[in-house]
Amino acid sequence: MIDQLRQRARELLTTGEAACIIGYADASVPGKATPIVITRAEDADRLVFHAACCNNLAAYLTRPEIRKLGTVAMVAKPADVRAAFVLMQENQVRPDDVKFIAVDVTPAGECTLLAQRTREELLDYLVKNVPPAELADDALKDVAALEEQKDGERWHYWQQQFSRCIRCYACRQVCPLCYCSRCVADKNRPQWIETSAHGRGNLAWNITRAFHLAGRCVGCGECERACPAGIPLMKLNRKLAKDVRDSFGGHAAGYAFSGEQLFAGYSPSDPNDFFE
């Protein structure tokens, strides 16, 4: 499989179809992988793909230094493809500027290179084979368990979790959809989110991060993996994904690469029952 992937990468670079390949290489720590950008065909042999390749590489598509290279090809797991689709939908990347070297992991744990290459083919593959991970019944169990608790207990739970936040913003940096060049958390006139890592600032930040991804999060789980404090951020993301699905006709992010983004639009028939 890895030979085919490297061959495809070489092909894209030598024909000039892509100016660079965003992929994974083995990291200096044994068993770990790190994102890598290659521009020369002879470097294709450095590419790897295995279970430790976890970063969502769509995060690199919006970086200025990648953008200026022109057409890029990315090694993309289903979640990476979904994230890239959301970026296309939000006009953050030009659809024709991204080529996919799509990969997936079978239920048995086998890494495969997909035959699908175009975004239409990949969309079809996602719709048929990859249900949204963040909305899986199993994944929603812990959300439901928390929902059933009293509000005081939920408050206590999240305060305990957020109290460990050190405001490193790793959750934001690793997220393919947190692409604002100036984040609201970094602005101080006015300062909506306090930068101090106290309960009040941490609550404001974590609510903001979660809500800014509502209807957009593709459930790759990178924020939670990157969090050095082990805050269960996906629990917030899954809660939002579930509410969005239930309120807006089964919406799940990343299953379209064009059309209107959920919160950029509206419908006169949206829920109205909570208004006095």
Added chain:
Amino acid sequence: MAEFEPKIAAFVCTWCTYAGADLAGTSRLQYASNVRVIKLPCTGRIDFHFIIKAFERGADAVLVSGCHPGDCHYTAGNYHARRRWTVFRKLLEFAGIEPDRVTFAWVSAAEGAKWASLVNEVTEKARKLGPFTRYQRLNEIAEGEAER
């Protein structure tokens, strides 16, 4: 001990609810004085940060109100806002904030009486919940840190 008087921050649009509140005033309607009205161009302009900031500044409850669906001065600002609030209110609840701390309403420029009764209702709800001690505890810690 004096009865607890909740502080309520009301974010209203200038075209409908603010005019409705104005009508309540010119009609000499009496209603709870616990509300602090903050006027904005449209409900679509009401960012969720406003709600969080209101709690950070000591509000016990927040009221968000604007033009009825279909009546927005800017055609669709309230529709966009409604879509956001649908999800945001659930997120606040999930984080452990009682749903009755945040009220959403549509009050037109003609509904002075509705505004008056709405404010009374929100004030009563907040009175029942009592001071928002959970958040105020966070405020004390944060402000204590700032002084140090």
